[in-house]
Amino acid sequence: MDVSLASAWAALGGEPGLLPRVSTVVREGALPARLPVRELARACVGVCALAAAELGARRAGLTEVPRVRVDDGAVATAFVSERHLLIDGRAPVAFAPLSRFWRTADGWVRTHANYPHHRERLLSALGLPEGDATAVGAALAERSSLEIEETVYAAGGLAVALRTPEQWAAHDQAAAVAAGPLVEHDRTDTAHARVTPHSDAPGAAAMAAVSASPSGAPLMPAAGVRVLDLTRVIAGPVATRTLALLGADVLRVDPPGTPELPDQHIDTGFGKRSTALDLTRAADRRVFEELLAGADVVVTGYRPGALDRFGLSPQALLARRPGLVVAQLSAWGPYGPWAGRRGFDSLVQVATGIAVVEGSAERPGALPAQALDHGTGYLLAAAVLRSLTEGSADGHGRVVRLSLARTAAWLLESAARRGEGLRGEDRRGEALRAGGGEGGAFDGVEGLLAERDSPVGRLRYALPPVSFEGGPGDWARPPGPWGVDEARWG
Secondary structure: OOOOHHHHHHHOOOOHHHHHHEEEEEEEOOOOOOOOHHHHHHHHHHHHHHHHHHHHHHHHOOOOOOOEEEEHHHHHHHHOHHHHOEEOOEOOOOOOOOOOEEEOOOOEEEEOOOOHHHHHHHHHHOOOOOOOHHHHHHHHHOOOHHHHHHHHHHOOOOEEEOOOHHHHHOOHHHHHHHOOOOOEEEEOOOOOOOOOOOOOOHHHHHHHHHHHOOOOOOOOOOOOOEEEEEOOOOHHHHHHHHHHHOOOEEEEEEOOOOOOOHHHHHHHOOOOEEEEOOOOOHHHHHHHHHHHHOOOEEEEOOOOOOOHHHOOOHHHHHHHOOOOEEEEEEOOOOOOOOOOOOOOHHHHHHHHOHHHHHOOOOOOOOOOOOHHHHHHHHHHHHHHHHHHHHHHHHOOOEEEEEEHHHHHHHHHHHHHHHOOOOOHHHHHHHHHHOOEEEEEEOOOOOOOEEEEOOOOOOEEEEOOOOOEOOOOOOOOOOOOOOOEOOOOOO
16 A cells, blocks of 8 residues: 555545545655655645544535645654754753664664663663663673563563564564554444534534634634543654644543653643543542543553553443544554554664664664654544544444554555655655645745743744644644643543
């Protein structure tokens, strides 16, 4: 399957006749890579905006779906939003010192140790009570890549051996991932989905005003939709940040003992509120069940099965809340021997061979952005929006599943179809033939960033790339501190 707006829209079950509503502004130099990263980013954001416009038209009673505009510059800027974020003039912390590539006895591994508990498990697996980069490097240099991968994972840490695309294709997990669709979506037997905003929700009045007067407030397709956000890191929070942009009441819920990285939370926290609940405590569990009783969407970003013990499998959720939309995100996919493993964008790039394609087996490289995270995040938001549109017609709930590894397979498969090593800049003609417009070179972020005050300080941040006629141009609220909001709907 090629990386394109049409293939992504088809994967979402969208009506092909809506694709002409999308126009593209091509920016040469945006997200340069050997793989078609710019096309992937454009497609993911484009289908998200089209799904939003489709839902907005349905709920506001418009006679046609608003036109969508996808600007490569805005998309590229948003895909590296963490690099543009400033908090009172301070740039955020990116990767921790022990999150990097390392030489091994027979190749390379990449580790991820941004979170304190992952750092501790990595050091424990290596037999290092404490350790800096020098000590870790010396320990890893003595072992084979696959031995490190298995030893660190067995200890609950994260390390992945560098593989070529061919080596990954021969792996059982690659076969399991390739066997599934880009977007897995199922209609449930349970019905009674709510198709109108909650009467007490702030966005309901805005939707009513738009329905009556298209020239009034921005069209907010998800106004009044209540979203329980059980995601972490980047991909899931990007999805729920996008739903918040579109008017949803998004409440992020985390366990109190594992806070999100502060700068990461700020970057992905726009438009949302954040609370902490310990689901092992009866009182907090009762609060969560009350939230679930009023939810329209639940988005999870934990390993498949990790939340089942709390009664949060799709089946258990839908049994208690018929008509719910359940969206699941994972690193390696819901099936196969690695389904239960932790993972991050950088590690999926290494395992699947992307790091070899973008560099070499002797010196691995990386994509110009955490494109698997961001791309999958926008696809996940699009899947939720399309589920809401479909549910408004038939009243049934939906379960959708996406993974970083499946998005990576989409990217690699497209590159193989087009010719391995073909650079994104050489594919400008195809984008233009597909309905894009020439926008000139991508030479800066002027007009693509904004500033505002927030509870966490003065922020400079990337504006959202999801754009359609009459839609919102910025989030209604800035991010606040992690876990401080009341556990209730707004």
